[in-house]
Amino acid sequence: KNWWAVLEAVAGSKKGKYLRLFFKHATLHQKLNSLLVIPGLWEGMRIGLLHKVTAMHCDEPIACYWGLIFSTFSTLVGGRDELLPLIDGVTVDLLQSRVPKVSSADLKFLEDNMKKGRLFLNFSEADQRGIWARLTEIDYPIPTLKTFFKDRLYLEVAQCVMKRLFVQPRGEKVTIDQGLYRKFHHPVPISMELRQRWLGDDLLEFWRFSFQYGFELTDHQRLKWPKDLDPEDPFDPQSSESSFIPNQEIWRYLFALMRARSFQAPVPNDTSFPTVELPSPSPCEYPEDISEEIDVTKRCGKPYSNTVEADRFALSAESLQQSQIPVRVTAGFLRQSVFKAFFGYLWNSNGQIHGGDPADNNTDIQNHGEQLNQGDVGRNVSAIPDMDVDSGSVTEIPLAASTALAHNVVTVAPAANQPTVFCVMNITLGENTQSVGLPIDESFFEEFSSGLSNNNFSVQLMDGRHIHPSECYSHYVDYPSSQLHANLKNQYPEYESVPSQMGIGSKRQRTGENDQQMARAMAWLQEQISKLKDRDGSGEGEL
Numbered sequence: 001k002n003w004w005a006v007l008e009a010v011a012g013s014k015k016g017k018y019l020r021l022f023f024k025h026a027t028l029h030q031k032l033n034s035l036l037v038i039p040g041l042w043e044g045m046r047i048g049l050l051h052k053v054t055a056m057h058c059d060e061p062i063a064c065y066w067g068l069i070f071s072t073f074s075t076l077v078g079g080r081d082e083l084l085p086l087i088d089g090v091t092v093d094l095l096q097s098r099v100p101k102v103s104s105a106d107l108k109f110l111e112d113n114m115k116k117g118r119l120f121l122n123f124s125e126a127d128q129r130g131i132w133a134r135l136t137e138i139d140y141p142i143p144t145l146k147t148f149f150k151d152r153l154y155l156e157v158a159q160c161v162m163k164r165l166f167v168q169p170r171g172e173k174v175t176i177d178q179g180l181y182r183k184f185h186h187p188v189p190i191s192m193e194l195r196q197r198w199l200g201d202d203l204l205e206f207w208r209f210s211f212q213y214g215f216e217l218t219d220h221q222r223l224k225w226p227k228d229l230d231p232e233d234p235f236d237p238q239s240s241e242s243s244f245i246p247n248q249e250i251w252r253y254l255f256a257l258m259r260a261r262s263f264q265a266p267v268p269n270d271t272s273f274p275t276v277e278l279p280s281p282s283p284c285e286y287p288e289d290i291s292e293e294i295d296v297t298k299r300c301g302k303p304y305s306n307t308v309e310a311d312r313f314a315l316s317a318e319s320l321q322q323s324q325i326p327v328r329v330t331a332g333f334l335r336q337s338v339f340k341a342f343f344g345y346l347w348n349s350n351g352q353i354h355g356g357d358p359a360d361n362n363t364d365i366q367n368h369g370e371q372l373n374q375g376d377v378g379r380n381v382s383a384i385p386d387m388d389v390d391s392g393s394v395t396e397i398p399l400a401a402s403t404a405l406a407h408n409v410v411t412v413a414p415a416a417n418q419p420t421v422f423c424v425m426n427i428t429l430g431e432n433t434q435s436v437g438l439p440i441d442e443s444f445f446e447e448f449s450s451g452l453s454n455n456n457f458s459v460q461l462m463d464g465r466h467i468h469p470s471e472c473y474s475h476y477v478d479y480p481s482s483q484l485h486a487n488l489k490n491q492y493p494e495y496e497s498v499p500s501q502m503g504i505g506s507k508r509q510r511t512g513e514n515d516q517q518m519a520r521a522m523a524w525l526q527e528q529i530s531k532l533k534d535r536d537g538s539g540e541g542e543l
Contacts (some may be wrong), residue, residue: 039085040092041087043146057163060177065143066148069144075134077131088121090121094113095144096146097147097300100135140337150300154211160214162210165265167266185263191422207343286307292328310331310332314333314336423483427457427486434525440477445473453470456489457521460486462483469486
């Protein structure tokens with residue numbers, strides 16, 4: 001209460017209001033709260049900017065960045081999260097934006113401060129030795145809340161591009177990722193597995209392109225490089241003036257890219273203006289001298305005006321695919337690092353862009369339709385277990401129908417020979433999680449959702465928000481590629497220690513009741529899987 005009083009007592013300050021509104025956000029406040037256990041981070045907190053954070057509708061990349069902050073410091077303490085409260089502000093300031101595995105200068109700086117007792121001073125010597133060993137393996141700029149609020153400005157540049165690719169629905173707040181999901185309409189039915197993979201690939205590509213050409217497509221400006229440090233030569237290949245591309249051509253290219261990947265572009269295809277190829281970025285780096293690095297104070301936030309070409313090449317699909325180990329902290333390395341910090345949730349387990357090998361250059365527009373032949377369609381649809389589909393019977397989904405679905409307009413039912421569209425739900429019972437394919441069918445979900453509710457399952461969205469089981473069907477209609485997570489809740493709480501008012505027998509009884517609940521839920525789930533197999537077959541095995 002005293003904290004709120006201080007925030008709201010400052011004349012003219014709206015920080016109290018902003019914080020209250022932020023706490024009402026469905027998911028982001030929970031992610032930010034997870035960082036509360038690290039007191040050293042909170043000097044970088046900017047309460048006055050929280051309203052801008054939520055207004056961006058970039059929940060997924062922002063949550064990803066905050067998750068990286070937590071995982072970085074959790075990794076440093078060896079996963080012993082009970083030690084996180086010992087991390088102080090001086091330690092965070094010294095670590096911020098340092099890359100000890102890449103930069104020998106950073107490594108020496110941190111080593112000197114470790115010897116002086118300024119790093120992790122609240123930890124025992126044994127813990128410090130373990131932390132140091134893990135610290136030397138970090139190969140990306142160490143993120144903090146202070147770097148986030150600076151890097152948010154760079155994300156905002158790409159966000160201004162992405163939000164123009166769809167119209168925000170009236171009376172409904174959706175994230176940019178969710179809004180673009182609704183614009184995907186492939187002309188032939190494909191499996192949910194393939195659909196999800198394509199959507200992940202496409203979102204990553206659209207965000208990558210928006211970072212690569214964001215300053216050319218918006219009114220945002222790069223930071224001006226101090227002329228007394230490194231005067232900008234108008235004939236230097238790094239100069240912003242030397243790499244000018246008309247933004248109409250870039251927009252036209254981006255819209256063509258959307259159409260080629262089965263997304264509905266915000267403007268009609270004007271064939272009177274042919275799509276031009278964008279010039280391939282030339283390999284280059286800044287600083288050019290291999291003995292130099294970007295100063296630690298300039299490693300986060302919007303990039304500077306003297307690194308245009310280096311940034312553009314670093315954010316090309318070709319460059320992002322390369323697995324070359326960096327040997328110094330350059331502009332290109334920093335651009336790639338912040339992109340991965342925001343979009344790690346779209347990255348695959350190998351640390352590469354989804355979708356396999358890169359194109360020869362990042363100007364190629366790859367059409368999803370070119371990746372499928374008539375036989376591929378049948379095989380792709382048949383990727384759903386136990387579903388038999390005759391590839392010759394697959395028909396195209398009418399464009400009018402798919403467009404209507406994007407705007408939640410009632411349309412005619414699909415033809416009888418079209419396969420049922422399936423979605424995926426992850427169902428957790430105890431320590432076991434099962435991924436189950438479910439038909440997006442209203443009558444099926446009416447019964448299935450009732451079973452989830454009766455068996456005390458909670459349902460979570462991919463971003464952590466909870467919904468009622470009865471909302472599952474409408475959610476999958478809007479977002480068929482998403483995955484909900486149903487988790488069995490213990491109806492009766494179990495206690496680590498027995499409260500004084502309870503006897504041992506009471507605790508044993510509650511544990512037994514939870515076991516009975518688990519058995520009932522498992523029997524119900526097995527029954528549902530059997531029913532699905534008797535249908536056209538979507539169940540994916542048993543727990």
